[in-house]
Amino acid sequence: MRLLVIEDDHKIANAIKKGLAQEAYAVDVSFDGKDGLANALTFDYDLIIIDRMLPGVDGIKICKVLREKKYNTPILFLTAKDKISDRVEGLNAGADDYLVKPFAFEELLARVRALLRRPTKTDETILKIADLSLDPARFTVKRAEKEIKLSSKEFALLEYMMRNPDRILTKDNIIAHVWDYDADVLPNTVEVYIGYLRNKIDRPFAKMPNLIQTSRGFGYKITDLPE
Numbered sequence: 457m458r459l460l461v462i463e464d465d466h467k468i469a470n471a472i473k474k475g476l477a478q479e480a481y482a483v484d485v486s487f488d489g490k491d492g493l494a495n496a497l498t499f500d501y502d503l504i505i506i507d508r509m510l511p512g513v514d515g516i517k518i519c520k521v522l523r524e525k526k527y528n529t530p531i532l533f534l535t536a537k538d539k540i541s542d543r544v545e546g547l548n549a550g551a552d553d554y555l556v557k558p559f560a561f562e563e564l565l566a567r568v569r570a571l572l573r574r575p576t577k578t579d580e581t582i583l584k585i586a587d588l589s590l591d592p593a594r595f596t597v598k599r600a601e602k603e604i605k606l607s608s609k610e611f612a613l614l615e616y617m618m619r620n621p622d623r624i625l626t627k628d629n630i631i632a633h634v635w636d637y638d639a640d641v642l643p644n645t646v647e648v649y650i651g652y653l654r655n656k657i658d659r660p661f662a663k664m665p666n667l668i669q670t671s672r673g674f675g676y677k678i679t680d681l682p683e
Contacts, residue, residue, distance in 0.1 A: 457481050457482070457502040457503070457572060457612065457615065457616060457619075457633060457634075458481070458482045458483075458484070458499070458500070458501050458502055458632060458633045458634065458635075458636065459476060459481050459482070459483050459484070459501060459502060459503045459504070459505065459568070460483075460484050460485075460486065460492065460495055460496055460499070460501045460503075460504045460505070461473060461476075461483060461484070461485045461486070461504075461505045462485075462486045462489065462492030462493075462495075462496075462504065462505070462506045462507060462510060462515070462518065463485070463486075463487070463505070463506075463507045463510075463534065464487050464488055464507060464509075464510050464511055465507070466487060468557075469485045469487065470485070471561075472485075472505065472561075472564070473485050475561045475564075475565070476565070476568070477608075478608075479565060479595070480595065480608040480609070480611045480612040480615070481568075481612065482612065482633070482634055482635050482636040482639070483636055484499070484501075484636045484637055484638070488510060488511045488512040488513075489510035489511060489512040489513030489514055489515070489517070489518055490512035490513050491512070492506070492510070492513070492518060493513050493517075493518045493521060493522075496518065496522055496527070496529075497521075497522075497525070497527075499632060499637070500629075500632045500633065501529050502529065502530075502572060502633065503529060503530045503531075503532065503568060503571055503572055504522075504529055504530070504531050504532070505531075505532045505534055505564075505568075506518055506519065506531060506532070506533055506534065506551075507533075507534050507535055508533055508534075508535035508537055508542075508546065509535065509536070509537070515533060515535070515546075516545065516546065516549045519531055519533075519546070519549040519550045519551055520549050520550060522550065523549070523550035530552045530553075530571040530572070530574065531550065531551045531552050531553075532551065532552065532553045532554070532555060532564075532567060532568065532571060533546045533551045533553070533554045533555065534555050534557065534559070534564070535554070535555075535556065535557060536556065536557045537556075538556040552571055552574075553567050553570075553571060555567060569592060569593060572592075573592075581593060583615070583618040583619065584618075585618055585621055585667055585678055585679070585680055586664075586665070586667060586680035587599055587600045587601075587664065588618075588657065588667055590611075590614060590615055590618050592615060595611060597611065597614065597657075599657060599661055599664075600661060600664065604656050604657065605656075606653075606656065607652075609634065609649060610649060610652050610653055610656070612634045613630065613634050613649050613650075613653060614653055614657070614678075616630065616633045616634055617668070617676070617677070617678040618678055620677075620678075621677075621678055621679060622677060622678075622679045622681065623677055624671045624674050624675045624676070624677045625675045625676055625677060626674065626675040627646045627647075627675060629675065630646050630675070630676070631645075631646060646676075650668065650670075650676055653668055654666075654668050665680065665682065667679065667680060
């Protein structure tokens, strides 16, 4: 999953990026409102974390612009403004959640996970395709009840695919959601990581259907439907 953090405090922004990256999220950072709004309008993010008080364009304005343009990406405000009126203003501007500074990273992570779960049924925290399951909260993957060890990038790729079952995902789709824009992604990087996943998800389970499929000339998908 690819996230955008718009925060002018470099120390806070980099700490958030480091913490979320350790949880297998791809994270881009903007240090002012103008750059942050441009990135939010240009790239396809799964969630945006915005400081309210920003140079250039403030967080409220960013949120309003995105909602006016029908962007439904979840938005979490992160701010020192803690009055009830401030929270009401932020939520009325279109934010989905509001976390006051100072904050514990564990709470931020929990709120991020909760917002990312919203597009799916709220009572289904574990993603499932046939006999394959992925638990985003516990960072675990199982097939046929056998635990599968994945790297953080393999996990992020599999999670993105499982959140979009039966959908053909192009290489550009995958790069946009799994890698941040600072990453050095070569043309065959996606193919390589798809190969890694197949070696762990499909090939050890030869008696079961392959779940990761290639749509030649288009991209990849994960599905329990026959090829």
